[in-house]
Amino acid sequence: MNPFALPSPGKSADWLIFGVMVLTIGLAIGIVTIWAVVYRTKSKKRHRKQRRRHNRQHNPTLAQTGGLPPMRDPNQPPPGT
Numbered sequence: 001m002n003p004f005a006l007p008s009p010g011k012s013a014d015w016l017i018f019g020v021m022v023l024t025i026g027l028a029i030g031i032v033t034i035w036a037v038v039y040r041t042k043s044k045k046r047h048r049k050q051r052r053r054h055n056r057q058h059n060p061t062l063a064q065t066g067g068l069p070p071m072r073d074p075n076q077p078p079p080g081t
Helices: 011-045
Strands: none
Touching: none
8 A cells, every 4th residue: 555645546636736746846946036036136236346457566577676696605505594
């Protein structure tokens, strides 16, 4: 005996199952629609600050800094120690 079977099989039981399925699908579609509308309105409010590339400082080139520093003697300790 199937525990999920309705006690009175017939047309009314079929329509009841059909109604429950339609209600479940409609509820799922409604939840997804509400979620999409809420998510969409939140994403519109969020703006990223655009960077202005022409005002950004660049690292200086070797020519601007005067070239590489002179080679250090391997026997001499590094400066600052």
